[in-house]
């Protein structure tokens with residue numbers, strides 16, 4: 001696969017027909033149990049499709065050309081929205097990237113970079129000044145932490161110990177856009 005070919009790397013809003021492909025990509029990362037997958041990501045995507053989440057909630061997909069069928073298919077996707085602050089008030093100038101994932105076979109080919117650029121552009125256009133990304137401290141997300149650092153995100157000093165479970169801290173990355 002050649003991610004440098006512009007025809008194979010366009011981003012667009014997710015569509016209802018993408019749902020199973022998007023959940024498969026997230027499932028294959030091994031980061032979610034089936035219940036978490038459906039409750040966290042499935043319900044969010046359904047909320048976007050049905051309009052029960054506000055229009056600031058965006059999910060975007062990057063497409064690649066299938067080497068077998070030649071059809072454009074999802075290689076990865078993002079979900080982002082204005083951030084809730086500690087008082088649960090919406091901050092329209094601070095956005096949070098709640099999910100980014102690229103299918104196993106397409107990783108390290110530039111698709112994550114394309115998705116993050118797309119997210120940053122849309123957040124900037126919506127008036128966002130900062131993008132926040134929270135992730136886990138475990139080896140399962142080491143690629144993501146290296147990726148955020150490579151993309152100019154600064155790791156915050158605030159680490160929430162055992163946030164996701166025993167020995168699984170929450171680490172926060174922030175970038176001014």
Ligand SMILES: CC(C)(COP(=O)(O)OP(=O)(O)OC[C@H]1O[C@@H](n2cnc3c(N)ncnc32)[C@H](O)[C@@H]1OP(=O)(O)O)[C@@H](O)C(=O)NCCC(=O)NCCS
Nearest residue numbers: 100101102107108109110111112113135143144146147150
């Ligand atoms: C994080 C993720 C989205 C990156 O996507 P990707 O398409 O592989 O990223 P890119 O190819 O655009 O990588 C850009 C740069 O990030 C860094 N990077 C990406 N993956 C890395 C890895 N496994 N180890 C070290 N650095 C890495 C490198 O600097 C890379 O540039 P290079 O390939 O020229 O060295 C992908 O690894 C993924 O889907 N991980 C599983 C899901 C996940 O953890 N999501 C985050 C949950 S919070």
